[in-house]
Amino acid sequence: MEDNASWAEIVAADPDHSQWYVDRFRGLAAEGADLDGEARLVDALLPRGSRVLDAGCGPGRVGGALHRAGHVVTGVDGDPVLVAAAEVDHPGPRWLVEDLTTFDLGETFDGIVCAGNVITFVHPTSRRTALTRLLAHLEPGGRMAIGFGDHRGYGFDEFRADAAATGWAEDVLLSTWDLRPFTAESDFLVALLRPA
Template sequence: MTAGTPGGRIPSKWEEITAADPSHSAWYVQRFRDLAAQGRDTAGEARLVDAMLERGSRVLDAGCGPGRVGGYLHRAGHEVVGVDVDPVLIAAAEEDHPGPQWLVGDLAELDLPTRGVTGEFDVIVCAGNVMTFVAPVTREAVLAGFARHLAPSGRVVVGFGAGRDYEFEEFFADAERAGLAVDLTLSTWDLRPFTDGADFLVAVLSRAS
């Protein structure tokens, strides 16, 4: 995958943040290194995804950041590709979690080789509030890219919090227009049910029939 070129491409919210504060990416990397060094649990998202898969499944870690989710899934025996728009985060993923294929790229322009198989990923995981960091006008395009890269029986798992300028109902509408159907909604990565007023959403989606 090639990263998008500056001309004509809409920058993500994350890119706007890092342009305003060039130290932000390094701070983010160090934050998760510190949490791991403290023995904190940073693998809840990955455990949920792992429970959905057979060994050796193909996983796309969309907005992979410094690689904590994809790295865990690789060590669990899956074939992982991680994509993130931030080269600093990709460099950290390569250093801290060798094994997966880590790529710099814009999720709104997702175009990964599928070895001749249309939509080859068994799970696409988009954790860490990533959907709230893409440019708002590209949200539907990002979800449509997930649908294109999904195996026929595959699933997309998206998690993000409330109060981040992306209402849950708006997300559901974008997903439907992108060709995805909601199979399950949770309010945490440890399987607590989604309820009215929940401050976090974990949505499991599949290709719409």
């Protein structure tokens, strides 16, 4: 499977992939791995009790941590296996099966997090649509934290152009979720974006 395959293509090629992914993070949690780095950054961006959209929530580790930190979390993911795991492992947030390219929750959020390479799992022809749908769910003055690696088939320059074309402005670019600066040599991008 190519590095730039969409999540739907990955699951179609390997129907057990979603459960493997759930089991992987359950195992890491059982080992005591630090799985909350993304949530710590997002928590620092927002006042306590903020409404947060976890876009591409997977099995809920980021949204679950934000909920435990005192935020009101809604998580969306197109994979029902991952959403079911989020409901079991991280009760409290609202977890929904939704496609990032078509979802319309009829509400907006103070902040959005899109972690775990999620944007790279959206089909390349639909990435701008997903970025547009995310922007439609953000309060004026809100921000989105989105991160992914350069090995995922979505170049950083291409992403930045897509974000600008869909109404996003850059606040800060980082190379890690623990606030290391983004440079030309960075192999990971964490972009803090706001409406343009």
